Amino acid sequence: MLLTITLSLTVLVIINLLLLKFSSNKIDRTTKPGKKPVVLTPRVTIEQEPERLAPTGS
16 A cells, blocks of 8 residues: 555656646747846935924923
8 A cells, every 4th residue: 555655646746747847838038139128216206394393381
């Protein structure tokens, strides 16, 4: 029984590795030489509020 389980798991692992090796989800990693990357720089203006001082009583 232990031999059967071991053989079954080994066969399943080998099938899994073969499917991983020959999978059809290939990613095209070619880059175009004339295209520059786009750098996004957000321009955020922060309006400063006037400083409000609490009354001190003196």
